[in-house]
Amino acid sequence: MRRSRWKESEIEDMLRELPKLKDDRSKAEVYARIHDKKRKKHWIPLIAGVASLFLMVVLASSLIIEKKGTTSQEGSGSSGKLSLSENNETADLERQDASNKANPSEDEQDYQEFSSKQAKIESKDEVSEIEPGKGKKEKNFAQAIYQDDHNNASIITMGIPDNQMNFIVPISIKLKNHDQSDTLKQLVNQMSDINEEKYGLSDYFPLDIKISQGKDTATAHIDFQENSQLLDEDTLFLHSMEETLSYNNIEKMTFSTGGKQGAMFAHAGYLKEVDIPHQKNRTYLLYQKDESSPRFLVPSNMGYQDFEEALQAGKGEADIEGISPAIPHDLKWERISSNGDLVIIQLSDQAAIENSEESLEALEAILFIAKDFGFEKVKFENAPIEEVGQLNLTEDILVPKAPNQVN
Numbered sequence: 001m002r003r004s005r006w007k008e009s010e011i012e013d014m015l016r017e018l019p020k021l022k023d024d025r026s027k028a029e030v031y032a033r034i035h036d037k038k039r040k041k042h043w044i045p046l047i048a049g050v051a052s053l054f055l056m057v058v059l060a061s062s063l064i065i066e067k068k069g070t071t072s073q074e075g076s077g078s079s080g081k082l083s084l085s086e087n088n089e090t091a092d093l094e095r096q097d098a099s100n101k102a103n104p105s106e107d108e109q110d111y112q113e114f115s116s117k118q119a120k121i122e123s124k125d126e127v128s129e130i131e132p133g134k135g136k137k138e139k140n141f142a143q144a145i146y147q148d149d150h151n152n153a154s155i156i157t158m159g160i161p162d163n164q165m166n167f168i169v170p171i172s173i174k175l176k177n178h179d180q181s182d183t184l185k186q187l188v189n190q191m192s193d194i195n196e197e198k199y200g201l202s203d204y205f206p207l208d209i210k211i212s213q214g215k216d217t218a219t220a221h222i223d224f225q226e227n228s229q230l231l232d233e234d235t236l237f238l239h240s241m242e243e244t245l246s247y248n249n250i251e252k253m254t255f256s257t258g259g260k261q262g263a264m265f266a267h268a269g270y271l272k273e274v275d276i277p278h279q280k281n282r283t284y285l286l287y288q289k290d291e292s293s294p295r296f297l298v299p300s301n302m303g304y305q306d307f308e309e310a311l312q313a314g315k316g317e318a319d320i321e322g323i324s325p326a327i328p329h330d331l332k333w334e335r336i337s338s339n340g341d342l343v344i345i346q347l348s349d350q351a352a353i354e355n356s357e358e359s360l361e362a363l364e365a366i367l368f369i370a371k372d373f374g375f376e377k378v379k380f381e382n383a384p385i386e387e388v389g390q391l392n393l394t395e396d397i398l399v400p401k402a403p404n405q406v407n
Helices: 008-017 027-076 084-102 106-130 180-193 234-246 307-313 357-372
Strands: 154-161 168-175 209-213 219-224 252-257 263-265 269-271 273-275 282-287 296-303 323-325 333-339 342-347 377-381
Touching: 154 180, 154 234, 168 234, 168 296, 180 209, 234 252, 252 263, 282 307, 282 357, 296 357, 307 333, 307 357, 357 377
Parallel strands: 219 252, 342 377
Antiparallel strands: 154 168, 209 219, 252 273, 263 269, 282 296, 282 323, 333 342
């Protein structure tokens, strides 16, 4: 190996003669400059990667376009049948779609939940528009039947004792396509079919009697069996039949026992016939056995001298289980007057009436009290609202045809 012609001592002397170099930069500046150089070098592979990705996208797009062109040509030349590769792609897409459905993202789950709730709301709205009564909570108050309801149906009303047998509760059933000349037969049928306990009433019907038409359509004939228990419990029986037949256009009852004219009652004595009064001057109260049973308007067992006295009695508290006032104390009136078959009730400025079930109960009780006193129409003046339920308080209101519809 060739040896250097410079001696170490000579090299050291030459280095000492060189001018001195001095770096005035601090350590922090040096480190920062080195870091900047490194960061600039990191961008180089990133830019290269982006460029590569762009080239791949361009190439893939061209391949897809060529493939679609080939597929369309193959499809037109093979009677619309898919190629095997297309079937595989379709299957892959379907599997991917099924996987997405089976494992939806959080956003998709939220959207599906929202769509489901919206569909339920729209479904309820459609049901409400098509069938107004369906799906709604069943009303606890058995409302009256009016003339408009009566036009296309026949009504059967039965007077049934409450569960303590203190009052007779009239309940009504609407029958469609019923022959009016066959009312008594339909009445007997309904007496056999009625489930009184369902309404919180006594299990009273059917009775061990035969009911048939008397000498005319306004007369009902009742034949008792010998030693019938009803002859001993005549007060309850006569009260029930009077309430029942009075709503079914019957004005008289005739009696026989075992086919022989007349009947011997324990309290009323021997009777051949009894007229049925249609004007009893009673008030009306509310009856409800318990919270699970419907509320019924029930006539009182006693009559009153005038209409206003009966109205005031409708606010009274009865110390009888299941009985409560039908007219609230805050439904006040200033004066009452009448004009023929019309009774006019001038309400006070403090009269509390709302479009609610409770106010409808009170107003219907007043209408039935008016009916019991022989009035055919009621006019409410100075009412705070125009309508309560189906009742228009700005007009004369016809008294109802029958109380407490249960069907």
